[in-house]
């Protein structure tokens with residue numbers, strides 16, 4: 001009968017990693033500040049790295065996005081038909097700031113009629129705020 005005894009240095013390494021993961025999980029606020037500081041410090045470097053990463057993996061990243069988008073065919077179908085149906089109903093006026101020009105329909109859900117007409121900047125702002133709300137929810141809910 002043979003037994004595989006893990007190498008003690010491997011065990012120690014794994015123990016350390018687990019500890020670090022747990023510590024990070026239990027101190028999210030601390031690491032959030034640290035990450036932010038770190039990011040600010042190396043912002044240019046990180047941005048360049050991100051850019052390079054994107055350039056290198058552009059095809060793969062786009063494919064991934066497309067795959068993610070088409071993951072639920074039913075949602076896709078509804079999205080497409082809703083888009084078609086309402087696209088020519090655009091007034092060209094942002095329902096939030098009243099700006100005239102190019103507008104998007106922002107769907108609050110994929111049920112028909114659940115949408116608002118927004119200009120590009122309001123639409124963008126909506127998603128930025130949505131991301132913030134999500135982050136806040138995650139922090140509160142943890």
Ligand SMILES: [Zn+2]
Pocket residue numbers: 094095096097098099118119120121122123
């Ligand atoms: Zn607007």
